[in-house]
Amino acid sequence: MDIILVVNAGSSSLKFEVFTIEGGLSRLMKGQMEGIGTAPHLRVKGADGAVLADETHDPAAVPDLPAAMNHVGAWLREQHPGTLAGVGHRVVHGGPDYERPVLLDETVLADLERYVPLAPLHQPNNLAPIRAIRQFRADVPQVACFDTSFHHGHSAVADHYAIPEHFFAEGVRRYGFHGLSYEYVAGRLPELAPDVAGGRVIVAHLGSGASLCALSAGRSIESTLGFTALDGLPMGTRCGQIDPGVILYLLDQKGMTVHEVQDLIYKESGLKGLSGISNDVRVLLESAEPAAGFALDHFVYRIGLNAGMLAASLGGLDAFVFTAGIGENSPDMRARIAARLEWLGAKLDPDSNARGDLVISTPDSRLRLLVVPTDEELMIARHTLSLIRA
Numbered sequence: 232m233d234i235i236l237v238v239n240a241g242s243s244s245l246k247f248e249v250f251t252i253e254g255g256l257s258r259l260m261k262g263q264m265e266g267i268g269t270a271p272h273l274r275v276k277g278a279d280g281a282v283l284a285d286e287t288h289d290p291a292a293v294p295d296l297p298a299a300m301n302h303v304g305a306w307l308r309e310q311h312p313g314t315l316a317g318v319g320h321r322v323v324h325g326g327p328d329y330e331r332p333v334l335l336d337e338t339v340l341a342d343l344e345r346y347v348p349l350a351p352l353h354q355p356n357n358l359a360p361i362r363a364i365r366q367f368r369a370d371v372p373q374v375a376c377f378d379t380s381f382h383h384g385h386s387a388v389a390d391h392y393a394i395p396e397h398f399f400a401e402g403v404r405r406y407g408f409h410g411l412s413y414e415y416v417a418g419r420l421p422e423l424a425p426d427v428a429g430g431r432v433i434v435a436h437l438g439s440g441a442s443l444c445a446l447s448a449g450r451s452i453e454s455t456l457g458f459t460a461l462d463g464l465p466m467g468t469r470c471g472q473i474d475p476g477v478i479l480y481l482l483d484q485k486g487m488t489v490h491e492v493q494d495l496i497y498k499e500s501g502l503k504g505l506s507g508i509s510n511d512v513r514v515l516l517e518s519a520e521p522a523a524g525f526a527l528d529h530f531v532y533r534i535g536l537n538a539g540m541l542a543a544s545l546g547g548l549d550a551f552v553f554t555a556g557i558g559e560n561s562p563d564m565r566a567r568i569a570a571r572l573e574w575l576g577a578k579l580d581p582d583s584n585a586r587g588d589l590v591i592s593t594p595d596s597r598l599r600l601l602v603v604p605t606d607e608e609l610m611i612a613r614h615t616l617s618l619i620r621a
C-alpha cells in the first residue's frame with residue numbers, strides 16, 4: 232500500500248501523520264516524537280485511536296531533529312512495509328516568491344534556506360527533516376507546503392509597512408501565516424455553507440497560535456499576521472500586536488538583549504504572560520484567579536477589535552468561522568467572541584453552540600456563525616499527492 236508521510240517539525244518535537252493513497256487519501260496514523268535531545272518519547276496512534284507506539288528513548292540516540300526523523304522513518308519502515316510515495320512538509324516561510332507548494336530539489340532548498348532570517352525560530356526546524364530524508368532516501372519525492380502561500384494574493388497596499396520602499400523589496404512585508412489551515416477551511420465552505428462561501432468571511436484560527444483571515448469569495452485578502460507570526464491577536468505565549476516603541480524601550484532603556492526580547496515576546500507573553508498562570512485556555516477557564524479571567528477578557532477583546540478591522544477590509548461581513556483548538560472546542564469562548572460581533576449582526580444560538588454544530592447562529596442572524604474543524608495535515612497530504620502525480 233502506497234503512503235504519504237506528512238511532517239511538521241518544531242524546535243523539540245516532530246509531528247507526523249501517515250495517509251494511504253489508495254481509494255483516495257485516508258489517514259492511517261498520527262504520531263510525534265517529543266522531548267528531542269532531552270527525554271525523547273515516541274507516541275503513535277492509529278486512525279481508530281489505538282496506541283501503536285509509546286516508547287521512551289535515550290537522549291543520546293535522538294539528540295536532534297535529523298536523528299528524530301531517521302528514527303521515525305525506521306519505525307515506519309518496520310511497521311508499514313508499503314512504498315513511501317512522497318513526503319509533505321509544513322514549512323513556515325515561502326518568502327515573497329513561493330505562492331504554492333513546491334517539489335523540493337537543491338535549488339528550492341537553497342531558496343528556503345535564504346528565508347531562515349525571516350523565521351529564525353521555525354524555518355531551520357522545518358528544513359532539517361527534509362535534509363535528513365534527502366540523505367537516506369534521495370529517491371523519495373518531497374514537497375514543501377508553506378504557511379504563507381495562501382495569502383500571496385493580498386494587494387500591495389495590504390502587504391506594505393509604511394517604511395521606506397526598499398525594505399519591501401528586501402522582503403520586509405506582511406506575509407500572513409496559518410495559510411494551510413485557512414486554505415483547508417476555505418475549501419470546505421462551498422460544500423458546507425454554499426450561500427456564504429462566495430461572500431465576505433472571516434476565519435478565526437484560534438489555537439496555541441491565533442489569527443484571523445479575511446476571505447473574499449474564498450481568497451485571502453487580509454490577515455492579522457504580518458512579517459512574522461507575532462502580529463495581530465495575543466496568543467498562547469506570543470504578544471500579538473504591540474507598539475514597536477515597546478520593543479525599542481525594552482532594548483534601549485531596560486538594557487534587554489535581542490534574545491531576551493525575542494524570548495519575552497514569543498514564549499512569555501500572550502495568555503501566559505498576562506495571566507501568569509497558563510497559556511492553555513482550558514486552564515484559564517477553570518481558574519478562579521482574577522488574572523486568568525483578565526487574560527481571557529483581553530484575548531476576546533482583541534479578537535473583536537481585529538474582526539472589526541478585517542470586516543472593514545472586506546467592506547462588510549457575511550460569516551465568521553471558528554476553527555483550531557479553541558475555536559473548535561470551546562463553546563464558552565465562542566459565546567464570548569460572538570457577543571463582540573453583535574454589532575456586525577451576530578446572534579448566537581446557545582444550543583447549537585453548546586453542541587458545536589456547523590451553524591451556531593440563529594436562523595435570523597444577519598451574520599452567519601460557523602464552526603469548521605481544520606485539517607492542515609490533510610491539506611499537506613493533498614498538495615503532496617497532486618505534485619508527485621503531476
Ligand code: AMP
Pocket residue numbers: 437438439440467510511512513555556557560561
Ligand atoms: P491547536 O494549536 O489548534 O492544537 O490548539 C491548542 C489550544 O487549544 C490549547 O492550547 C488550548 O488552549 C485550546 N483548547 C483545546 N481544547 C480546548 C477546550 N475544550 N476548551 C478551551 N480551549 C481548548
